[in-house]
Amino acid sequence: MRTILVVGGGYAGFYAAWKLEKKLRHDEARVIVVDPRPYMTYQPFLPEVLAGSVEARHAAVSQRRHLKKTKIISGSVVTIDHARRLVTVRPTEGEEYPLAYDTIVVTAGAVTRKFAIPGVAEQAIGLKHVEEAVAIRDQLLTAFDRASTLPPGPRRRRLLTVAFVGGGFSGVEGFGELLSLATTLVKAYPELDPAELSFHLVEARGRILPEVADEPGRWVVRELERRGGQVHLNAQVMSAEDGHVVLSTGVEFDSDLIVWTAGNAANPMVHNHTDLPIDARGLLVVRADLRVGTEDAPIPDAWGGGDDAAVPDLALGNGAATVPNAQHAVRQGKLLARNILADLRGRPAKKYVHRSLGTVATLGLGRGIFEWRGIVIKGLPAWLMHRGYHVLAVPSWERKVRVLAIWLAAAFFGRDIVSLASVQHPRQAFVTAGETKH
Known part of the structure; x- marks a missing residue:
């Protein structure tokens, strides 16, 4: 069987693997996902996790729960040698080892941009x-x-x-x-x-x-x-x-x-440790159909999307690239699966074209803003639109129901204001138990 290796289990990687395992025929190919975390973070919920409006676990979508036919490797890909169809995997435990593949999907995501500022x-x-x-x-x-x-x-x-x-x-x-x-x-x-x-x-x-x-x-x-x-x-x-x-x-x-x-900043692995083409910003060069390379020089068996790829934005034109957000990453992940399947079966790949559904942001409980093509909605209606959109967008009905239940409970009882900061030092109570100071 062919091995399809997905580097990174964020939005684009998770959706690519999820759709691939649903559509692949028996023995057509196997899918491997390498990611240091055992879950996909639904990042639009992180501000609400801050406020206690969403439980932390409900903003994390388990890879093993949903990718039941996919092999999950807990670790990171530290180098890509596409010429040899080989990557180096650094597992969370143990020594680094080589892993061979036939097709690679690079969706490692971006990293937080930092500056050399004292402190x-x-x-x-x-x-x-x-x-x-x-x-x-x-x-x-x-x-x-x-x-x-x-x-x-x-x-x-x-x-x-x-x-x-x-x-x-x-x-x-x-x-x-x-x-x-x-x-x-x-x-x-x-x-x-x-x-x-x-x-x-x-x-x-x-x-x-x-x-x-x-x-x-x-x-x-x-x-x-x-x-x-x-x-x-x-x-x-x-x-x-x-x-x-x-x-x-x-x-x-x-x-x-x-x-x-x-x-965000370019992923160091993509920027520094791959023989795949990258642009001046350190992002993976991909075509509109998400194949790595250019129209004149495509790279066989290499695909990419999400925040670590410079995906042409055909909806805007003028050589612009899609902005790094969840709206694009989710749709690019789904298209990656469809195009890889098309490539395996000898069919042409489709180009990525997505017109923005607008921008919506929460500004706190009952407050938000929404804008689409010059239409601006503020306050409570925009906040309700924010919640409605994201409860529909979060993967799986199980997560939708859990999040909706938390929101309904908070509407009646308010936010939970208990701090569990001591969980970061779980042994402290045990170590200090019985100590007496004089």
Whole structure:
């Protein structure tokens, strides 16, 4: 049998493998997925995981539960030698080993873009994975508990200060949801003054949410500021050493919670460790039908899509590439499966063409914004559209039902505000049990 190797189990990789195993004939080919995580993260839910509106496990779609005919390898592909149809796999446990394939699908995704800013690597946390979202939520809840035991002063202000760096969708949605949680949470702490909350959103450009038009973007800034947030445009983080944040505008503040959402960078493996063609940004060069290569020089048996590939956007034209978001990655994953099957069976592949369904973002409980072809909807209707779209888009009916049940429960009983930060140190209670200090 032919071996189809899928590198990465994110949106594009998961959907490609899922559709392949449903459509492949018996003994036509076998599918292998290599990914360090045993689940696909449904990233649009991460801001709601921050706020407790979605359970962390419900934002993660199990690969083994849904890819029942696919071989799952827990690890990472560290090199691709397509000339020899060989990759090097670094498993989560054990030594690296070579793995042969016949067809490769590169959907390794992008990584969080970082800069050599003092203190960022030591102090900041990303918002790309479920574990990060859970840690951010628990850290905020724990900060409230700690702040409530302190008198007003610098230490208490630091605990109640949050900084988000990056004004794209991930940063704005995360900022809005966490701000919504904090303003609700402070009501449960009579020791704290709501005025002590200090939330900062830092963006290097002169606007946030580049996917929407200028005026809706300005409205989002006004909405966040109306709710107590501080939006710093045309500002860069110069330093974050020991939690002391210094902006290029001269603003300075102390924070124990710095969330880094300043965009994506090329996957280092794709950029540096493959013989497949890449462009100047370090992205995989693919044609409109998602085959690796160009129209004049296609690469046999190599396909790619998602955030690590420069997919031509035929809907826009002018040589533009599709933006790295879930809307494209899901559809590219499905087309990858169809085109690989067509290639195996001697049929022509189809080109990827997808016109945007619009952009929708949550800004906190009951607040959102939607834009499509000049039509802008704000507030509660946009928030309901956001929830409706994503409950339909999340894979599998099992996940849809679980998420919908959590939302309905929260509508009646409110968000859960229990911190489980101690889960990050599970042995501490056992180790210290019985200790007595004199």
